[in-house]
Amino acid sequence: MTGxxxxxxxxxxxxxxxxxxxxxxxxxxxxxTVHDASNNAFGLPVPFLSAxxxxxxxxxxSFFKQNWVIAPSSTAGRDGLGPxxxxxxxxxxxxxxxxxxxxxxxxxxxxxxLIRIGVRQPDGPDLPHPRYGGQIQDVAVPGVKPEAAVRIxxxxxxxxYGDGEPFELRAPTYELTELxxxxxxxxxxxxxxxxxQMIGLGLLEAIPxxxxxxxxxxxxxxxxxxSGRAHRLGERLGRFGWKATQAxxxxxxxxxxxxxxxxxSALEPDEALSPLQHEQLTFASxxxxxxxxxxxxxxVFYSRTLAVPAQRDAEEPQVRRGExxxxxxxxxxxxxxxxxxxxxxxxxxxxxxxxxxFTDLLLHDLGEALxxxxxxxxxxxxxxxxxxxxxxxLVPVVNGHTRYLHDGRARDLAEAILWHGGEAAASxxxxxxxxxxxxxxxxxxxxxx
Ligand SMILES: [Ca+2]
Ligand SMILES: [Ca+2]
Ligand SMILES: [Ca+2]
Numbered sequence: 001m002t003g004x005x006x007x008x009x010x011x012x013x014x015x016x017x018x019x020x021x022x023x024x025x026x027x028x029x030x031x032x033t034v035h036d037a038s039n040n041a042f043g044l045p046v047p048f049l050s051a052x053x054x055x056x057x058x059x060x061x062s063f064f065k066q067n068w069v070i071a072p073s074s075t076a077g078r079d080g081l082g083p084x085x086x087x088x089x090x091x092x093x094x095x096x097x098x099x100x101x102x103x104x105x106x107x108x109x110x111x112x113x114l115i116r117i118g119v120r121q122p123d124g125p126d127l128p129h130p131r132y133g134g135q136i137q138d139v140a141v142p143g144v145k146p147e148a149a150v151r152i153x154x155x156x157x158x159x160x161y162g163d164g165e166p167f168e169l170r171a172p173t174y175e176l177t178e179l180x181x182x183x184x185x186x187x188x189x190x191x192x193x194x195x196x197q198m199i200g201l202g203l204l205e206a207i208p209x210x211x212x213x214x215x216x217x218x219x220x221x222x223x224x225x226x227s228g229r230a231h232r233l234g235e236r237l238g239r240f241g242w243k244a245t246q247a248x249x250x251x252x253x254x255x256x257x258x259x260x261x262x263x264x265s266a267l268e269p270d271e272a273l274s275p276l277q278h279e280q281l282t283f284a285s286x287x288x289x290x291x292x293x294x295x296x297x298x299x300v301f302y303s304r305t306l307a308v309p310a311q312r313d314a315e316e317p318q319v320r321r322g323e324x325x326x327x328x329x330x331x332x333x334x335x336x337x338x339x340x341x342x343x344x345x346x347x348x349x350x351x352x353x354x355x356x357x358f359t360d361l362l363l364h365d366l367g368e369a370l371x372x373x374x375x376x377x378x379x380x381x382x383x384x385x386x387x388x389x390x391x392x393x394l395v396p397v398v399n400g401h402t403r404y405l406h407d408g409r410a411r412d413l414a415e416a417i418l419w420h421g422g423e424a425a426a427s428x429x430x431x432x433x434x435x436x437x438x439x440x441x442x443x444x445x446x447x448x449x
Pocket of ligand 2: 147
């Protein structure tokens with residue numbers, strides 16, 4: 001085939017793909033979509049896996065769910081928990097591959113909310129805390145002190161919609177009690193994060209870097225008030241985590257194993273201990289590394305291949321109206337409805353999908369009210385990655401709660417919007433000022449995703 005004819009064939013093929021997707025925009029994950037709105041909706045593999053890959057997915061699933069145990073143990077393949085940790089398994093935070101819930105006010109938290117910690121520098125990213133490292137682990141193996149317990153307090157923030165209807169938001173503050181390794185010091189900064197749902201991560205990883213960079217407008221040259229920028233991590237782009245601190249699912253999984261569960265891997269061979277803890281603590285290791293690369297790779301494969309549930313009720317008039325308003329209110333400027341995936345080296349099936357993740361994967365300044373003082377990498381305290389909105393309407397079904405935003409402070413979808421400020425202030429304001437029926441339509445659209 002000549003180059004030209006090949007190009008024409010490719011064009012025809014991609015036109016066919018676009019035409020097919022255009023018929024059904026409810027396939028939010030393109031060919032990686034599943035039709036399931038049950039409480040297992042976040043836990044299914046993309047439909048295009050081979051039989052062998054489905055087995056790898058199942059093995060990854062079992063490692064994601066299994067409880068790690070203290071070393072030494074007769075079950076050598078799954079020991080090495082801790083010495084400091086937050087949870088015994090991935091799924092205790094990502095329950096049913098979904099999203100965790102922050103504790104109720106006054107509760108002393110034992111999971112569901114992760115507290116990052118650091119020491120502020122005048123310029124550049126926070127340094128790890130000399131006593132507590134980069135994260136507070138609130139559980140420990142016997143004979144080792146946990147780092148702290150987390151206490152949440154909230155203060156009311158009241159406001160009114162344009163038509164006079166009142167609303168009340170809850171602004172959280174966090175306090176660490178029962179400190180196990182001494183004082184925090186005045187320059188310590190804390191950042192609270194809930195665990196997001198695990199769907200569509202391989203598809204997000206397959207969006208070409210060039211497509212993400214093409215949407216950057218760091219200095220807002222087009223003057224529309226929105227100025228997203230990519231989180232650059234050396235040569236790579238940050239895509240995962242609430243501040244896009246991880247470039248790949250693989251690096252995120254390795255960080256989760258070592259920081260959240262205390263399991264070392266080839267990518268993260270050292271336990272997550274501060275210099276002070278390295279000096280003080282003695283504990284048994286579960287091997288070097290504690291999770292072998294075969295098992296680790298299965299967890300990464302699993303995490304990359306979780307499918308995206310299809311949109312529900314897309315043809316309902318109220319949902320369609322809400323979708324129009326999503327554009328009219330400017331939500332789609334950041335929550336970009338449509339993206340296209342390109343090739344990735346770890347699986348041929350992830351390329352060529354038209355997906356509807358509702359994110360640009362860029363960092364945006366969402367205002368002081370959402371800033372918690374923590375600077376992760378290059379992301380300033382007020383900067384957050386546009387959260388993907390696919391699957392957001394199924395969080396109550398899968399996880400039994402309606403807590404949104406990076407720290408779960410929003411108690412429903414309307415509150416999540418009302419917290420938007422900074423670059424999203426004008427967009428939020430259009431929602432706040434809109435008539436009740438329009439607000440209801442926008443929320444119905446979000447619930448359909
Ligand atoms: Ca360990
Ligand atoms: Ca720590
Ligand atoms: Ca702009």
